[in-house]
Amino acid sequence: MFPKPIEKSSRAAQLSYQGLLPIALLMWLAPLIAVALFSIKPDTDFTTGNYWGLPSAFGGFENYGKVFFQSDMPRYLMNSFLITVPTVIGAVALSCMTGFALGIYKFKSNLWIFFMFVAGNFVPFQILMVPVRDLTLDMGLYNTKTGLVLFHIAFQTGFCTLFMRNFIRALPYELIEAARVEGVAEWRIFWFVVLPLMKPAIAALSVLIFTFIWNDYFWAVVLTQGAESQPVTAGITSFNAQYRAAYHLMSAGSIVAALPPVAMFFLMQRHFIAGLTLGAVK
Amino acid sequence: MATATHPDTSQPTGFIRRNRQKLAPWLFLAPGLLFFLFYVIAPIFQSFQISFYQWDGLGAKEWVGMQNYQELVTDRAFEVSLWNNLKWLLMYLLAIPAGLGIALFLNQTVTGIRLYKSLFFFPFVISQVVVGLVFTWFYDPTFGLLNTILESVGLSPINVLGDPKLATYGIIAAGLWPQIAYCMILYLTGLNAVDPEQIEAARLDGAKGLRMLWHVVLPQLAPATFIAFVVTIIGALRSFDLISIMTNGGPFGSTRVLSFYMFEKALSEYGFRMGYGAAISVVLFLIMLFFIAYFLWSMWRQEKGR
Structure with missing residues (x-):
């Protein structure tokens, strides 16, 4: 193990390491802790200039209550869910199939198609912006959740295919060979042999795509406007305009907007990290 | 069937x-x-x-040939954006050594270390919009934590986002925060898989510290470094959310990058210039294509290798 395990060092080194950990963490998360602190302060603290002292009273209920009951925030959150969940399902479903096709079959253009997915996944969004916006307008899907979902599914299929294909490549190929010798139809091999083995990959991809799409801001701004279809990342800016300079409310709003992916991460941590670091180890 | x-x-x-x-x-x-x-x-x-047309997004497109590109050459704002993109690229790469540093710091087995690792990774999970807001308040000249700290040690306050010279660096620092977390998690996974026998053997030969890191550990971390490099380059060239949230391109257009400038030209309140915006995005795409080609070439070599 590298660096040298701390247990093998002197007692003093061990103690100072254990002391250093929480200090380092506090410094690392300082900007976030500040926002969390702001979000539970009552508004009088801001008018009296008590920015960094302890809250004079616990204003958490009032602040978060305002976010949930006196703003469009619940609507934006709902939109975010209605955009994110179908995208996750669509992108994962499509890429299970593309990944299977590219991972199992040998045909001439296999690697080229695979590389096209990978390259498309890397392009800057801006090169797609004008045509995709135009396309969405033409289909009458501008400013709808459907328009956003369809594009997200298509774009995420690039990354998901890369992921699934590499995962399927690592599965024992003999299983498929054996099934073929038995004369099992190809779609049955996909459904009954390969798909059950892909559960960890599906879990990992689902949490990753959930986070990516929840946090998307660019496409939300390009393809939607207004509270009826905008997700929370775009909604937070209008929320902030509504409560300009009300830092306790803006902080509470930001925390609410950030929470679902955070919850997802802590609940599904193992899958999340496995997905993110795929390929980081040979 | x-x-x-x-x-x-x-x-x-x-x-x-x-x-x-x-x-x-x-x-x-x-x-x-x-x-x-x-x-x-x-x-x-x-x-x-x-990009070869003049188009407001609604009416008829008008063919203008290379005119959009000719305009780019003399466009000061485009030049500023291009330089800022370069700053982003170079500064963003700091996320790789910084992530490695934190990963080495956290690669221990004391009690509670798993929780520490996840909390250090935390910034990556938050949306860039929220990161942008959090850092805007962090830098705030009247009450921001940064200036509160600066004043407490006797330094004069600075208005990071209001200063054209500093603003871009302030935004990049905000972007580095989640990016470092990402690189850290890649290296933590990589360090987990480092071959302990090789480390022990090198230790017996008297290698330690930086020499050990450079000659024994880093070569084994090569796959993690490659991915860290890929995601950092892509992240740097995609930067849009933070700029839009933190400064909206200002002050005086000093924090624009190509991705933001393109959006501004194509969809701003000053009128839709889709053709010009498309021309900017083509330039950005060509810059990216250079890296994409390199990534694909590396992947292709790996494919052939197995």
């Missing part, structure tokens, strides 16, 4: 099987591939085409 499950029908099975094997991948590919071609690949070519 029904015949396929009964290989002993009158049909010659070898023939069916060969055709089945040829047809099946295309059926599996079709939905995903068509979707991807329609929404991702075709628009790239359309953007190239639109």
Whole structure:
């Protein structure tokens, strides 16, 4: 193990390491802790200039209550869910199939198609912006959740295919060979042999795509406007305009907007990290 | 397909099987591939085409040839954006050594270390919009934590985002925060898989500290470094959310990058210039293409290697 395990060092080194950990963490998360602190302060603290002292009273209920009951925030959150969940399902479903096709079959253009997915996944969004916006307008899907979902599914299929294909490549190929010798139809091999083995990959991809799409801001701004279809990342800016300079409310709003992916991460941590670091180890 | 499950029908099975094997991948590919071609690949070519037109997004397109590109050459704002992109690229790469540093710091087995690792990773999970807001308040000249700290140690306060010289660096620092977390998690996973026998052998030979890191550990971390490099470059060139949230391109357009400037030109309140925006995005795409080609080439070598 590298660096040298701390247990093998002197007692003093061990103690100072254990002391250093929480200090380092506090410094690392300082900007976030500040926002969390702001979000539970009552508004009088801001008018009296008590920015960094302890809250004079616990204003958490009032602040978060305002976010949930006196703003469009619940609507934006709902939109975010209605955009994110179908995208996750669509992108994962499509890429299970593309990944299977590219991972199992040998045909001439296999690697080229695979590389096209990978390259498309890397392009800057801006090169797609004008045509995709135009396309969405033409289909009458501008400013709808459907328009956003369809594009997200298509774009995420690039990354998901890369992921699934590499995962399927690592599965024992003999299983498929054996099934073929038995004369099992190809779609049955996909459904009954390969798909059950892909559960960890599906879990990992689902949490990753959930986070990516929840946090998307660019496409939300390009393809939607207004509270009826905008997700929370775009909604937070209008929320902030509504409560300009009300830092306790803006902080509470930001925390609410950030929470679902955070919850997802802590609940599904193992899958999340496995997905993110795929390929980081040979 | 029904015949396929009964290989002993009158049909010659070898023939069916060969055709089945040829047809099946295309059926599996079709939905995903068509979707991807329609929404991702075709628009790239359309953007190239639109960049030769003058178009407000509604009326008729007017062919102007290379005029948009000629305008770019003399556009000061474009030049500023290009330089800022370079700053982003170079400064963003700091996320790789910084992430490695934190990973080395955390790669221990004391109690509670797992929680520490997840909390250090935390910034990556938060949306860039929220990161932008958090850092805007962190830098705030009247009450921000940064200036509160600076004043407490006797330094004069600075208005990071209001100063054209500093603003871009302030935004990059905000962007580095989640990016470092990402690189850290890549290296933590990589360090987990480092071969302990090699480390022990090197230790017996007297290697330690930086020499050990450089000659024994880093070569084994090469796959993690490659991915860290890829995601950091892509992240740097994609930077948009933070700029839009923190400064909206200002002060005096000093924090624009190509991705933001393109958006501003194509969809701003000053009128839609789709053709000009497309031309900017083509330039950004060509810069990215250089890296994409390199990534694909590396992947291709790996594919051949196995």
